Amino acid sequence: MNSALLRMIAGRLASAALLLLLVAAVTFALIHAAPGGPFASDRAVSAEVEAALNAQYRLDQPLPAQFFAYLGQALQGNFGPSYRYPGRTVSELIIAGLPATLELACYALLLALLIGIVAGSLAARRPGSAADQLSMGLALLGICLPAFVLGPLLVLVFGVYLEWLPVSGWGELAGDKWLPTVTLAAGYCAYIARLTRAGLCQQLSQPYIITARSKGLSELAIIVHHALRGALLPVVAYLGPACAGLIAGSFVVETIFQIPGIGRFYIQAAFNRDYTLIMALTLFFAALIIFFNLLADLVALWLDPRQREALS
């Protein structure tokens, strides 16, 4: 059992390395295929200066040479200097922005899980009831409303009209973390609620639920101790990519609320042709997606004994 698990993890890590290499190659090719470069800004720079800059950052060498030089450095943990933030390395920039992004993602995930699972469970208890229709209606709204609509809307209502919460910032004023967290969590929360409801409805129709009822358990105990575990399997499968998305996809929320996270760098880096920053962030997000998918699979294995059996 344990050796099979280790074999599976080792296999996944090996394929992850291959995948990251592929992502690096494709990203590298794409950013160099895009017109312009880090120093081709609208400020007039003399040809000599641009040539000197290119030579300093080795941009004058053939592309394959650049790529392998980059790989060699990246493998040693050196992702190079940022082209647009002079004097700072890419690693410094990421490390500076990561805490805010991670904090925001964690809060949003906890909020989405808590509300999503509770709302989904309430809805599944009596399909078709008012609680079901209300929570599923809200969930539909949550899925449909993009963050760039929901965020300003929340700011308008709670920040401007009611003046309950600050309109932007992160960790500067009391309560300024609420609105970004809710904005980021809404869509995920809605998906989790719908998945929980569907999973619970499916599990509650299984014969083993009748067995549980025949033990004299309360309906709440039946849901919590029996049905929820199986019902959460699809939620866990969704959480893998969702966790990565929470971190990588928070740039809209970070932009709306002026949060100093890494999401904002990603957009700016793309516009600025900040090659090293784009490469590092893309690889970082790819690694996150791979990691969280592996984690989700491991949690599913922990939840479902039949999957453990199939593994060995």
Place this chain on the structure above:
Amino acid sequence: MSLLAVEKLCVSIAGQPLVHGISMSVERGRCTAIIGESGSGKSLSLSALLGLAPGVVATAQRACFDQRVELLANPEARRALLARQIGWVSQEPMSALNPFKTVAAQITEAYRGAQPPRQRAAQLLAEVGIRDPQQRLDDYPHQFSGGMRQRVAIAMALVNDPALLICDEPTTALDVTVQAQILALLRQLQQQRGLGLILVSHDLAVVAAVADRVHVMRNGEFVDSGTPAQLFGEPAHPYTASLVAALPQPQQRRTAAPTPLLCATQLQVWRGSGRRARAVVDGVTLSVARGEIVGLVGESGSGKSTLGRALLGLLPVAAGTIQFAGQRLEANAVTAAQRAALQLVFQDPLASLNPRYSVYQTLAEPLQLHSRQPQPLAQQVRRLAADVELPERLLQRRPSQLSGGQRQRAAIARALACQPQLLVADEAVSALDLSVQADILRLLQKLVREQQLAVLFISHDLAVVRAIADRVAVMCDGQLVEQGDTATLWNAPRHPYSQKLLGAVLSVPS
């Protein structure tokens, strides 16, 4: 003094009355049984009484447990009773246990006694006859076979020493030898603990073996009641009589063609891969001739289905040969003609028929592929339906809109559409009610007689095999331990395993 007294219980779903005022009682140490065909409302009555089925409305003049608690008037008290006094064993051993929890956790979940829970679980597992109970406490349901799961379910129901045990078809899906053990266990509990038992079954032999009082249920009513001896010995009510008459009866042997149509020699079939690979069929030599029904019996896991599929060329063979109609049959080189000539009928037609095809489409498809008859397709389909006695008005229905028997007729018709020479029927009547089962068996015999089909009839139900087969082969752990003429084998089984298997068969006293 009755442990449970029910008077005029009515049950309805969505305003539609399904059970119309049944009355019954059970005393301590006694067993009351309800028999009837599927859809008669027997399971529904009991699950409604206990509040196990949501969306069901139950009313009764009286539904009193132990002279004290009105079950239907007081759901909270009923739930407390379920936790301590009433045990319930479900109909479906394969899915009645939570797949995500260990058996020990499930058994002791509602335990209120003083013993350490794991010790109690091990004790109960030992009591229901599970070997090495200590080692199996942390196993999950999928690591147990169907029979073992049923035992776990019974252990679970007994955890708080209930006064009343309600068993819904507790042995239907089980092998005869396991069935005999479970019934013996139930009888023993009844005598030792004074357990009151309510048994729901469609199996007359099981009921006759355990029950003190029997109610015959049909369309939501009790049409007949009495002791098993009264009911089955000299059935007074015509419906009871028809149930008894539908019991499989031993038949005269047909005379088969002298040369076998299918002949397997020293067959070996492997299943699984890597370290788990093992020979599921090992050294089997078997033949089937035209116009002959060969029964293949054995317990679940003995390799019957694997052998059946290998004989049809559906599974590769590791060693040995199969000759079909004088030609070699190889799984990786089955010709179209051979494929058409070798057909399979499954146990569960709902799973094996395409749910989105109407019966007509299901039958037309193989006819388009294989038929060389000049008549129009629609006419051929209708003749096929007539052959299996399937009314023409059902041709446009989908499998889900048919009854179990009609579905099985459609599945047989589908197999016949290819004009097969050999039919392998794998537990083809096991899921059917007694009267429907009798009809399907009659149909198979008619087809064998009229079309000179060769049939390999795989079943765990020995009474059915005895009724239909000309010869019987007994399979145990992948090997044929004995084969021979049905009557001879039944009267004088030679191999110890055949003796054990046949010794476990229950029969209805006549």
